[in-house]
Amino acid sequence: MPPEITPNKGNVVLEDYEEATPLTTPPGEQQEQFNDEIPAHLEPYLQTPPTQGLSEDQVADRQERFGRNEFKEKKRNKLLHFLSFFTGPISYLMEVSVILTAVTQDWVDFGIILGLLIANAVIGYIEEARADSAVEALKSSLALTSRCYRSGRLIEVNSSELVVGDILALRLGDIVPADARLLGLDSTGAPAQTDLNVDQSALTGESLPVKKRQGDLVYSSSVIKQGQQLAIVVRTGPDTFIGRAANLINVATAPGHFQKVINYIGNFLIIITLVLVCVLFIYDLVELRILNGSVSGADVLDTLKECVVITIAAIPVGLPTVMSVTMAVGAKELAKRQVIIKRLTAVEELSAVSILCTDKTGTLTLNELTFDEPYVSQGYSKDDVLLYAYLASESNAQDPIEIAIRSAAEKLHPNVDSVQGVLGYTASEFNPFNPVDKMSFATVQELGTRETYKVAKGAPQVIMELLNRGGDAQAEEAVNAFAHRGLRSLGVARTREGSDRWELVGLMTLIDPPRPDSASTLSECQHYGLSVKMITGDQATIAQEVSVRLGMGTLILDADHLVDPSKSDNDVTDDCLRADGFARVIPEHKYRVVELLQNRGYFVAMTGDGVNDAAALKKANVGIAVHGSTDAARSASDIVLLSPGLSPIIEGIKMSRIIFQRLRSYALYRITSTIHFLLFIFIVTIAEDWQMPPILLILVSVLNDAATLIMALDNVQISPLPEFWRLGRLVFLSCMLAIFLSLFSFAHFYIFRDVLDVTAPELSTIMYLHISSAPHFVIFSTRLETFCWRNIPAWPFTVVVLGTQVIALILSVYGFFGYDENIGSIGWPRGMIILAISLVTFLLLDIVKVLMIFVWDNGGGGPSILPWRKHKLGSRAKEFQKRHELHSRAGYDRALRRESVSSVRSF
Numbered sequence: 011m012p013p014e015i016t017p018n019k020g021n022v023v024l025e026d027y028e029e030a031t032p033l034t035t036p037p038g039e040q041q042e043q044f045n046d047e048i049p050a051h052l053e054p055y056l057q058t059p060p061t062q063g064l065s066e067d068q069v070a071d072r073q074e075r076f077g078r079n080e081f082k083e084k085k086r087n088k089l090l091h092f093l094s095f096f097t098g099p100i101s102y103l104m105e106v107s108v109i110l111t112a113v114t115q116d117w118v119d120f121g122i123i124l125g126l127l128i129a130n131a132v133i134g135y136i137e138e139a140r141a142d143s144a145v146e147a148l149k150s151s152l153a154l155t156s157r158c159y160r161s162g163r164l165i166e167v168n169s170s171e172l173v174v175g176d177i178l179a180l181r182l183g184d185i186v187p188a189d190a191r192l193l194g195l196d197s198t199g200a201p202a203q204t205d206l207n208v209d210q211s212a213l214t215g216e217s218l219p220v221k222k223r224q225g226d227l228v229y230s231s232s233v234i235k236q237g238q239q240l241a242i243v244v245r246t247g248p249d250t251f252i253g254r255a256a257n258l259i260n261v262a263t264a265p266g267h268f269q270k271v272i273n274y275i276g277n278f279l280i281i282i283t284l285v286l287v288c289v290l291f292i293y294d295l296v297e298l299r300i301l302n303g304s305v306s307g308a309d310v311l312d313t314l315k316e317c318v319v320i321t322i323a324a325i326p327v328g329l330p331t332v333m334s335v336t337m338a339v340g341a342k343e344l345a346k347r348q349v350i351i352k353r354l355t356a357v358e359e360l361s362a363v364s365i366l367c368t369d370k371t372g373t374l375t376l377n378e379l380t381f382d383e384p385y386v387s388q389g390y391s392k393d394d395v396l397l398y399a400y401l402a403s404e405s406n407a408q409d410p411i412e413i414a415i416r417s418a419a420e421k422l423h424p425n426v427d428s429v430q431g432v433l434g435y436t437a438s439e440f441n442p443f444n445p446v447d448k449m450s451f452a453t454v455q456e457l458g459t460r461e462t463y464k465v466a467k468g469a470p471q472v473i474m475e476l477l478n479r480g481g482d483a484q485a486e487e488a489v490n491a492f493a494h495r496g497l498r499s500l501g502v503a504r505t506r507e508g509s510d511r512w513e514l515v516g517l518m519t520l521i522d523p524p525r526p527d528s529a530s531t532l533s534e535c536q537h538y539g540l541s542v543k544m545i546t547g548d549q550a551t552i553a554q555e556v557s558v559r560l561g562m563g564t565l566i567l568d569a570d571h572l573v574d575p576s577k578s579d580n581d582v583t584d585d586c587l588r589a590d591g592f593a594r595v596i597p598e599h600k601y602r603v604v605e606l607l608q609n610r611g612y613f614v615a616m617t618g619d620g621v622n623d624a625a626a627l628k629k630a631n632v633g634i635a636v637h638g639s640t641d642a643a644r645s646a647s648d649i650v651l652l653s654p655g656l657s658p659i660i661e662g663i664k665m666s667r668i669i670f671q672r673l674r675s676y677a678l679y680r681i682t683s684t685i686h687f688l689l690f691i692f693i694v695t696i697a698e699d700w701q702m703p704p705i706l707l708i709l710v711s712v713l714n715d716a717a718t719l720i721m722a723l724d725n726v727q728i729s730p731l732p733e734f735w736r737l738g739r740l741v742f743l744s745c746m747l748a749i750f751l752s753l754f755s756f757a758h759f760y761i762f763r764d765v766l767d768v769t770a771p772e773l774s775t776i777m778y779l780h781i782s783s784a785p786h787f788v789i790f791s792t793r794l795e796t797f798c799w800r801n802i803p804a805w806p807f808t809v810v811v812l813g814t815q816v817i818a819l820i821l822s823v824y825g826f827f828g829y830d831e832n833i834g835s836i837g838w839p840r841g842m843i844i845l846a847i848s849l850v851t852f853l854l855l856d857i858v859k860v861l862m863i864f865v866w867d868n869g870g871g872g873p874s875i876l877p878w879r880k881h882k883l884g885s886r887a888k889e890f891q892k893r894h895e896l897h898s899r900a901g902y903d904r905a906l907r908r909e910s911v912s913s914v915r916s917f
Contacts, residue, residue: 063159190241194224207236356648360666370546381418473501496551544591563590600626685748771834
């Protein structure tokens, strides 16, 4: 018989909820309760006789009324998806160019442009094809078949055929196929002997299985860990708890940030190109009309061909390819570090992330209960707590708490062995834990002394009631302290031989501990300007305890705060920005946090591992599925981590910022060279009626763009703050560099033509070599926002860029080996002089670049990089400075709260 329990005489203020697991509930908090309200109109469908079930006619009628128990999804046509990669401003202009080159029978240009167009589409399609359907993964997590009563017989049916009112027979190991209400009956219809122990961590983020009683709901795709009961189906398909997550995934779409940047750059260059080319086209036709009196169809076709060549040379046909290859190289490097990139543009978008929302259970923590520091009564030791708790434990029980106790004792106590049990002790009587007594106890004998006594383990308030002296005030304070910290605690007690007087041995505490690398990873996130916010389905006190151990702040908002009708979205967003984490959340809450932060203009990354994280993962700018994630989480994410913990994220952040700087460098170079080319060609054509042979124009574009692919291997410095596209400054800087570069080009043109008096074929070759080398060398300047010598480029990058100009030099020296009579040879002296002038031009433009950045930043555009001047910060810099100050202040406040002298001094 279990020991008699006397009324509580102590001052324990813990809420006594009747859970089968012997845990404490933090004071002032309640267990998370999801929306279990069943609409009144469904109640008539829930009157099914438990062991009779529905008839076939009823099943058919309800399937027609409620639909099948499955998720509906829109299938994406693969062909149409592939064709979608041929859309966009640059792609449209390339397609028009393909058509025009075919009309003018310029087959060389036709092949080059068509090849680039197809390459861009194939790269994009292959990268996106790596991601599987998130809804398909959710479907795979459901049970395939289920046992239910139909027409008085217990049969197996396909889970997709279940309807509201079906009677399910749930047992150990079953995956729940639909949301169902427990009936408190076993499979024969008799009252159930035990409650169900259900693992729904993949749905709710709770770190422990939960107890479900008669009348409670069990959710679709959760797993039965203990017990068996009949249940009646109340919700199916998209109406289930997991179905709501699936619906969020269907509506959540990743913002095409990088595509918007590409479109912005492309539109800018295309508009300039088309306007200037159209002006040239009209100018040439008008000139022909004036000279000849009329314009023939052949004249129009020839003029159109010349304009098409200029357009091809000017538009950034290689822009998507170069950027895709640059990101693909970064993705390959990350794959070596166990970080798999599913969506290629996520490499760039990760660089702009300033807020990292991370799931707690299984991400920041190990997702396993572990023995923590106990409270030990006077006269006993930590080993005694472990020993007596082990003796009062059931050896074969699969309950996570029992497993944690046995594992801790076997690992830490010298006399406990996983095979032989407790050396020197034998148990003559054992009563396992049950939800009525909320304790387990055993009668044991110590073989060495032949002493016989009882040991007990259970809920703290129950163990306190065993103490004949009316409780232990110090222990009660410890219970409350543990509860306030969110620690799960168990009381351990024993009697003396020949006496029924119980003595408290101590209080065993259990916690899902942080991963060993989580604290250092979070610290490094701060170093790189990321604000980290914990999101968990656990109680706020548990989240606060984990936050303290990780060195995070302890401002944890309850989920109810996120949906408070008395607060506006702006107010809730402000609270979200200040918060260090969120507790008792469900999928809708996670989704809302991400959405609110995004609406404020922040780039948000979300990590997670369960079905409950899938919607938020897809909604986030960058969704990150951690090691051991469910299929649904991996499919909804952009990045998948193959190694445990968050530390790989740091590698992703570093690489993303490296990639960003390479992309920005190329964009600045490409816009500058395009505007320079258009300005020079447009003005020199109208002012001097001078034209470069078409083959030279095409060669400038193809050779130089091909060389820039090597930018994917260039050296860069990792930014300590999130990166972002400052497109206004990018365009301003490009235009200024292009204008100065054009001035050098005009000087080159007039000096060689009018001063040095070169021939027309020689002038064409000279200007080709200049237009090929001078803008191309500028790429050594666009690599950095400071002076070019502050960071040495990678040797492969330097070799390839210089190598293309060596090729251009050889072709120019020998006049393209007689390919065209309009192209003359210029000899080695002139060729070397032109390259030397281009190098000097690059150095002068580097100084211009730094000055232009200074001018822009002092006009309100952002922080300057001039090392010798202090000046007023621009708006974006002020924003980062404010965030940094808030971040530092938050760290100082946390140091004060934790009463850490060393931490306070560090601030």
